[in-house]
Amino acid sequence: MIPLNYIARNLWTRRLTTALTAGGLALVVFVFATVLMLDAGLKRTLVTTGEFDNAVVIRKGSETEIQSNITRQQANIIEMNAAVALDAGGLPRAAKETVVLISLVRNGSDKPSNVIIRGTSPAGLSLRPQVKMIEGRMFRPGSAEIIVGSSVARGYAGTRIGERLRFAQRDWTIVGTFDAQASGFDSEVWGNADQLMQSFRRVTYSAVVVKLADSALFERFRAELGADPRLANEAKREQTFYSDQSKALSTFISILGLTLTSIFSVGATIGAMITMYGSVSNRVAEIGTLRALGFRSASVLNAFLLEALLLGLAGGVAGLVLASVMQVVSFSTTNFQTFADLSFRFLMTPEIIVKTLLFSLLMGMLGGFLPAVRAARLNIVDSLRAA
Amino acid sequence: MRRHERTDMNAIKLILRNALRHRLRTALTVTGLLVAVLAYGLLQTVVGAWYAGAASSSNARLVMRNAVSLAFTLPISYENRIRGVEGVSRVAHSNWFGGIYQEPKNFFPQFAVSDNYLSLYPEFILPEEQRAAYMRDRKGALIGRQLADQYGFKVGDALPLRGTIYPGTWEFVVRGIFDAGDETRVTRLMLFHWDYLNETLVRSAPNRANQVGVYVIGVENPDNTAVVSLAADGVFSNSLAETLTETEQAFQLGFVAMSNQIIAAIRIVSYVVILIIMAVMANTMAMSARERTSEYATLKALGFGPGFVALLIFGESLAICVIGGGLGLLATPPAAAVFKTVSGGIFPVFVVSGETALLQAACALAVGVLAAIVPALRASRVRVVDGLRAIA
Numbered sequence: 001m002i003p004l005n006y007i008a009r010n011l012w013t014r015r016l017t018t019a020l021t022a023g024g025l026a027l028v029v030f031v032f033a034t035v036l037m038l039d040a041g042l043k044r045t046l047v048t049t050g051e052f053d054n055a056v057v058i059r060k061g062s063e064t065e066i067q068s069n070i071t072r073q074q075a076n077i078i079e080m081n082a083a084v085a086l087d088a089g090g091l092p093r094a095a096k097e098t099v100v101l102i103s104l105v106r107n108g109s110d111k112p113s114n115v116i117i118r119g120t121s122p123a124g125l126s127l128r129p130q131v132k133m134i135e136g137r138m139f140r141p142g143s144a145e146i147i148v149g150s151s152v153a154r155g156y157a158g159t160r161i162g163e164r165l166r167f168a169q170r171d172w173t174i175v176g177t178f179d180a181q182a183s184g185f186d187s188e189v190w191g192n193a194d195q196l197m198q199s200f201r202r203v204t205y206s207a208v209v210v211k212l213a214d215s216a217l218f219e220r221f222r223a224e225l226g227a228d229p230r231l232a233n234e235a236k237r238e239q240t241f242y243s244d245q246s247k248a249l250s251t252f253i254s255i256l257g258l259t260l261t262s263i264f265s266v267g268a269t270i271g272a273m274i275t276m277y278g279s280v281s282n283r284v285a286e287i288g289t290l291r292a293l294g295f296r297s298a299s300v301l302n303a304f305l306l307e308a309l310l311l312g313l314a315g316g317v318a319g320l321v322l323a324s325v326m327q328v329v330s331f332s333t334t335n336f337q338t339f340a341d342l343s344f345r346f347l348m349t350p351e352i353i354v355k356t357l358l359f360s361l362l363m364g365m366l367g368g369f370l371p372a373v374r375a376a377r378l379n380i381v382d383s384l385r386a387a
Numbered sequence: 388m389r390r391h392e393r394t395d396m397n398a399i400k401l402i403l404r405n406a407l408r409h410r411l412r413t414a415l416t417v418t419g420l421l422v423a424v425l426a427y428g429l430l431q432t433v434v435g436a437w438y439a440g441a442a443s444s445s446n447a448r449l450v451m452r453n454a455v456s457l458a459f460t461l462p463i464s465y466e467n468r469i470r471g472v473e474g475v476s477r478v479a480h481s482n483w484f485g486g487i488y489q490e491p492k493n494f495f496p497q498f499a500v501s502d503n504y505l506s507l508y509p510e511f512i513l514p515e516e517q518r519a520a521y522m523r524d525r526k527g528a529l530i531g532r533q534l535a536d537q538y539g540f541k542v543g544d545a546l547p548l549r550g551t552i553y554p555g556t557w558e559f560v561v562r563g564i565f566d567a568g569d570e571t572r573v574t575r576l577m578l579f580h581w582d583y584l585n586e587t588l589v590r591s592a593p594n595r596a597n598q599v600g601v602y603v604i605g606v607e608n609p610d611n612t613a614v615v616s617l618a619a620d621g622v623f624s625n626s627l628a629e630t631l632t633e634t635e636q637a638f639q640l641g642f643v644a645m646s647n648q649i650i651a652a653i654r655i656v657s658y659v660v661i662l663i664i665m666a667v668m669a670n671t672m673a674m675s676a677r678e679r680t681s682e683y684a685t686l687k688a689l690g691f692g693p694g695f696v697a698l699l700i701f702g703e704s705l706a707i708c709v710i711g712g713g714l715g716l717l718a719t720p721p722a723a724a725v726f727k728t729v730s731g732g733i734f735p736v737f738v739v740s741g742e743t744a745l746l747q748a749a750c751a752l753a754v755g756v757l758a759a760i761v762p763a764l765r766a767s768r769v770r771v772v773d774g775l776r777a778i779a
Contacts, residue, residue, distance in 0.1 A: 016670075016673050016761075017670050017673055017674055020666045020667070020669050020670040020673065021666070021667075021670055023666045024663045024664075024666035024667050024670075027659050027662055027663045027666070028663060030659075031656060031659060059554065060554070061549065061550065061551060061554050061555070062551050062552070062554075063491070063551050066458055067485070067551050067552050100455075100456070100458055100459070101455075101456040101457070101458040102455055102456050103454075103455065103456045109644065109647075111640065111641050111644035111645075111647075112456075112641065113644070113645055114456055114457070114458070114645070167454075167455050168455060169625070169627070169629070200455075200459070201627065203594060232554070248491075256653075260426075260430075260656055260660075263422060263425075263426045263660070264426065264659075264660055264663060266418075266419075266422050267419045267422050267423050267426075267660065267663050267664050267667060268663055268667070270415045270416070270418055270419040270422075270667060271419065271663070271666060271667035271670060273415055274412055274415050274416065274667065274670060274671055274674070275670060275674075277411060277412060277415075278412070278674040281409075282678070331648055331652075332648060333645070333646050333647075333648050333649050334645035334646055339457075339458070341645070
């Protein structure tokens with residue numbers, strides 16, 4: 001075996017070349033990792049939005065709350081279903097909500113984005129334990145007061161406590177900011193359902209969210225709603241409902257990202273290959289000496305492969321460090337399915353770290369394989385003469 | 388003078404010979420450049436395709452929507468009052484239908500439009516007999532050429548859609564296929580009779596009937612759009628449904644702006660690929676120059692100046708970049724055509740613009756120059772004695 005020390009020193013001797021190659025690899029790794037992080041962040045955001053034991057009921061055929069409508073009569077039938085949990089006072093734990101879009105202007109832009117405004121009730125708040133007030137207070141039912149999610153408060157102009165938003169011919173005072181633990185609710189504005197419906201002149205709800213008395217009752221609940229001739233609704237687990245909404249955007253991000261990284265990785269692998277070929281041709285005499293000393297050609301092959309892997313690893317680690325800095329950045333874009341703005345963070349997970357390192361090692365391996373074979377095949381006599 | 392020419396000729400010869408000395412390395416570098424220039428061109432084209440809808444929309448048409456957001460509608464009764472606004476020549480209306488053709492991934496835009504809608508869009512060309520057939524059929528639909536090509540729709544085909552906003556399954560029959568004058572215009576859309584939608588709603592959901600998604604307003608004099616839009620919004624201020632009127636282009640740009648962080652990311656990434664290839668290229672030049680240190684020292688010993696040595700390195704770097712970049716430029720239009728088919732119609736307009744080609748060439752040249760700076764400086768500074776002693 002050729003000592004690892006020798007291999008590592010070879011990289012160190014040609015610092016400029018090593019740094020340039022590792023730098024190229026690091027950029028590719030950076031793009032690869034950030035795409036995975038973006039996708040992970042999006043999924044985490046939409047999965048944490050839903051509670052597993054909650055069910056969302058919307059009109060059959062609609063895909064999102066915005067498209068759906070449910071009449072008051074239907075809503076009453078749904079909340080009276082036996083599968084719905086009851087609170088201490090014996091009332092069903094169900095929220096009849098109205099969800100619409102309003103245009104708000106994003107900080108540092110003059111173009112409006114669509115923001116979800118959710119009309120809900122105290123029951124609706126108790127169904128989402130992750131939602132906590134971080135500033136100000138809850139809106140009072142029966143008044144034109146609203147509270148904003150933390151991403152909205154950060155991202156949009158005129159959304160601080162005490163400021164007013166004007167829509168539906170009324171001024172709405174912002175009285176609080178809530179945090180929903182990086183879930184989709186952070187990108188929403190909440191107010192009282194009855195107030196909002198009256199102002200928007202809507203006579204129907206958008207969705208009914210219920211807490212199931214027992215998680216196992218979901219299938220029965222769904223079947224009973226489907227069979228009821230008075231209803232034209234369908235029920236989904238809240239978690240499924242929200243993760244379904246991320247599908248189009250998530251597919252888009254992964255396809256775009258993976259296409260990009262595969263193109264880029266070609267460039268970076270070529271870079272690694274050039275470096276490794278250079279490394280071999282610079283050291284022909286050295287390789288001949290090693291062989292003459294008795295090292296087998298397999299050892300030489302291993303040594304050069306290890307050098308390439310080390311190079312890949314250096315690029316991978318540098319790329320990961322760069323990518324992990326991205327965790328402080330939040331990303332917001334329009335979700336194609338709900339047509340509303342959604343912000344989410346770049347999320348680093350152990351799985352991504354492993355995938356990224358494997359990817360960078362693979363690039364090093366692919367780049368180093370042919371040069372290593374060439375080194376191993378060198379003829380001892382000829383290469384000794386090359387000096 | 389003649390001697391000068393000889394030197395120049397020799398320098399070019401030497402540069403080309405140098406470039407071909409490590410054939411494998413040069414071939415790899417050229418491939419890398421090709422890939423990078425190609426990727427950069429495709430990414431720029433993706434960004435351009437995003438703006439295609441806005442780029443092909445008119446500044447002379449206004450779009451009026453509910454001021455709250457697009458999810459809210461406007462009453463049909465507004466139409467006559469808009470007509471009364473000074474400077475307005477035509478008013479048409481349309482509703483976003485949001486239907487699903489077979490399965491959700493087959494997304495394309497569908498609009499329920501008033502019968503005079505196409506008169507506002509002279510750029511859409513429809514044969515007269517098809518127009519007449521569409522007018523006669525209440526369930527008739529018009530589709531754009533790009534859409535027809537994607538799914539192979541023909542005149543007379545049935546086209547059922549499952550409504551997401553308007554419940555139920557809706558039956559349509561393709562009565563006409565319209566073209567657009569040039570290929571940069573998006574025709575991946577479907578139009579059908581607003582009356583068909585409305586009459587159905589009157590029966591099934593009366594509270595949602597007689598509502599319009601947006602009004603499209605033609606203006607007598609395109610210079611007056613700002614005045615007309617203010618006047619139109621003024622008519623409906625403090626009413627139940629306040630309006631927001633902007634030019635069609637601004638309206639479309641609003642959609643693009645919703646995804647602007649994605650676009651910004653693609654833009655950044657398209658320059659990252661150039662950075663990657665710059666690292667690769669700089670590496671190649673650094674390696675070549677290091678190997679030839681003793682040769683450069685020899686040249687200097689023979690009386691050539693440091694400028695000549697630097698020129699050799701710059702020339703070689705540029706030669707490789709011109710070849711790689713040129714190949715990348717040539718490969719971009721066919722690659723874009725493939726990409727357009729593979730991406731399945733997300734980008735109905737996917738044309739490599741002249742500006743993109745220029746940017747690609749500029750990037751390749753920039754890579755060539757920047758990659759050679761450090762090696763050229765090093766080589767021109769090398770002392771003859773040290774250089775001659777150097778072993779690669």
